[in-house]
Amino acid sequence: MKRKYVERWEEIQAQMEMWWCGKNTKRPIMTIQVPKNEYLGISIQDGWAASSAGNIECEKMKAPTGVMEEREALEHWTDLETLIARYEKMYEYFYYTAETYPRFAANLGVGSLAVFLGCEPIFTKDTIWYNHFLENPETDKLKLDTKNKWLQWSLETSRAMKKYAKGEFLVGIPDITENIDILASLYGTEDLLYHMMDYPDEIKRLLCEIQDAWFAVYQMHYDIVCNKEGYSSFGPFQIWGKGKIAKLQCDVSATFSKDMFDEFALPYLKEQVEWLDKSMYHLDGADAVKHLDSVLSMEKLNALQWTPGAGEADGGDEKWDFIYEKALLKGKSIYALVAPENVERFVKRFGHKGVYISTRADNEEMAEMLVSLKV
Numbered sequence: 123m124k125r126k127y128v129e130r131w132e133e134i135q136a137q138m139e140m141w142w143c144g145k146n147t148k149r150p151i152m153t154i155q156v157p158k159n160e161y162l163g164i165s166i167q168d169g170w171a172a173s174s175a176g177n178i179e180c181e182k183m184k185a186p187t188g189v190m191e192e193r194e195a196l197e198h199w200t201d202l203e204t205l206i207a208r209y210e211k212m213y214e215y216f217y218y219t220a221e222t223y224p225r226f227a228a229n230l231g232v233g234s235l236a237v238f239l240g241c242e243p244i245f246t247k248d249t250i251w252y253n254h255f256l257e258n259p260e261t262d263k264l265k266l267d268t269k270n271k272w273l274q275w276s277l278e279t280s281r282a283m284k285k286y287a288k289g290e291f292l293v294g295i296p297d298i299t300e301n302i303d304i305l306a307s308l309y310g311t312e313d314l315l316y317h318m319m320d321y322p323d324e325i326k327r328l329l330c331e332i333q334d335a336w337f338a339v340y341q342m343h344y345d346i347v348c349n350k351e352g353y354s355s356f357g358p359f360q361i362w363g364k365g366k367i368a369k370l371q372c373d374v375s376a377t378f379s380k381d382m383f384d385e386f387a388l389p390y391l392k393e394q395v396e397w398l399d400k401s402m403y404h405l406d407g408a409d410a411v412k413h414l415d416s417v418l419s420m421e422k423l424n425a426l427q428w429t430p431g432a433g434e435a436d437g438g439d440e441k442w443d444f445i446y447e448k449a450l451l452k453g454k455s456i457y458a459l460v461a462p463e464n465v466e467r468f469v470k471r472f473g474h475k476g477v478y479i480s481t482r483a484d485n486e487e488m489a490e491m492l493v494s495l496k497v
Contacts, residue, residue, distance in 0.1 A: 124289040127213050127224045134221045135353065138362045142400045142424045144455050144476030150469060152220035152493055153360050156483040161215050195245040199229065200275060202282055213291060217486050220493045224291035227357025228279040230272060233299035235332070236307035238273040238339055239264050256308040259317045259324035264308075264331040266338055273339065280346045292362065294355035295343045299371065300336045301329055301390045306374045315377060318386060325386065333390050337397065340368065358404075359427060359457065360480070365399025369427065376409035383413045388420075395422045402457060405445070407431040414445060418452045425449075425478075427457035438464030438479075446472060465492050473497045 123131035140146040157164070197204055205226075213224040230237050231250035237243050241252040256262045267273075276296060284293040305328060306314050318325050344366055348354040355362045358369050372387040395401045402425035403417050417426065426449040428437055435441045438460030446456045455476035460468050462481050469479070474497050483489035 126290045128218050131223070134223060135362065138221060139353075139364055141455055141476065141478055142363050142367075144450075144453070146474060146476070148474060149220075149493070149495075149497065150472075150474045150477035150479050152478075153222045153480045154219055154483050154489045154492060155222075155481075156217045156219075156486060156489045157215055158217045159486050162485060166212065166215055191247060192245070195247050198247075199245050199250060200279075202279060205279070205283070206286060209291075217489060219486075219489050221360075223360070223362075225294055225355060225357065225360060226283050226287070226291060227294040227296040227355075228276040228283070229296060229357070230276060232297050233303055233307050234272070234276065234296055235298040235300065235336060235339060236304050238266060238270050238276075238298075239304070239308065239332070239335060240267075240270075241307055243272065252307045254308060254310045254313075256305075259321040259328060262324075262328065264328055264335065266335040268338075273342075277342055277346065280343060284347060292355040293347050294357040294362075295340065295347055295368065297358045297369075298336065298339055298343075300394065301332060302372050302374050302387050304332050304336075305329065311374055311377070314374070318382070322385075329386070329390055333393065336394070340366070359402070361402060361457075363400045366397070367400040367402075368394070368398055369402050369404050370394055371404040371406065372413075373404075373406045373410070375413055376407050378413070380412055380416065384416055387413075388416055391417075392420055395420050400424050402427050402455075404429065408434055411445065414448060418449060418454060423454060425455040425457055425476075427459075429459060436461045436464055438468040440467070440471075443471065450476060462488070462492060466495050469495050469497055 137146050137151060141151045209226055218224070230243055231252065236252050240255055244251040244253060280293055287293055305325070309317060344354055351364065353362065353364050354367055356367050356369055361367060361369065370391055372383070372391065375383045375387055401423055403423055404427045405414065405417060406429045408431065417423070428442060428445050430437050430442065437458050446458065449456050455478065457478040457480070458468060460479050460481050462483055465479060465481055481492060483492060
């Protein structure tokens with residue numbers, strides 16, 4: 123790796139590889155969103171935006187507004203030269219300490235597999251929306267078209283950015299997402315819930331078709347982004363490791379009973395976990411905690427990431443300790459979104475082995491203080 127932004131690539135890679143199996147040494151893995159001191163007081167529109175729990179899980183990139191908004195929004199999200207200019211500005215703005223590193227993933231919104239399967243994306247100044255297009259589970263069929271223009275854009279952009287990066291930043295697999303969450307994009311969540319009750323067998327058939335597409339799309343991107351040693355990066359949540367790695371989820375499961383989750387989500391997640399070399403499950407929202415035991419029952423799952431959601435206590439609040447305790451007792455590593463004021467308590471409570479903390483800081487000195495907290 124080159125050294126323009128980060129000096130310690132080999133150390134970061136080694137520590138993150140050990141985190142997956144709970145053997146990282148000396149301190150927790152830490153990623154910290156903080157501007158360089160020279161940029162204090164200067165805000166940028168682009169960046170990895172902090173959630174209510176202080177994480178850096180998603181990109182918030184506001185496109186221009188005005189008469190040509192639709193065209194400019196499309197350019198903002200998809201034009202290669204525009205992306206390069208914006209990301210270079212962002213890489214230069216941030217201070218990199220601990221395991222923080224600059225990264226890129228071809229972004230077509232959360233769950234781009236839906237776009238590759240036929241959803242038409244709607245580009246706006248703030249985000250990317252999907253148009254639902256499926257209507258009848260009895261007749262709907264899903265088959266990946268490898269010539270889909272958005273799939274080709276994702277692959278070509280990943281390939282071009284990796285060539286441009288020249289080892290200065292990591293290019294990762296985008297947030298393609300999977301399973302029920304993709305069906306929610308194809309039908310709409312409310313219609314999907316009715317279809318699950320009325321057409322359970324057809325929904326399972328569609329989930330198998332989505333699974334086939336997910337494996338194919340993942341492999342296409344992995345073949346581009348992995349390095350010569352077989353290490354790869356997954357865009358969301360800044361995770362890196364040897365082999366095929368991914369964040370898995372079922373956010374719509376907040377509306378499911380435990381039996382529904384075990385029937386419609388768990389079998390497909392298990393198949394992905396078995397296929398991947400390393401996997402982390404993204405548990406999202408207080409209403410999804412009822413599925414924690416089912417998620418942790420996946421023997422080969424490596425890690426659990428917890429997002430409390432808007433309006434809830436911070437991810438480092440003691441209210442959620444039971445989630446991390448259960449995961450660690452099951453031999454899983456944990457990934458916590460912790461506000462800076464809760465980092466010290468969290469480090470003292472859970473130590474460092476198998477612990478990943480994502481947080482933020484006001485300046486370089488504050489970031490280094492958080493990194494140096496003793497277990």
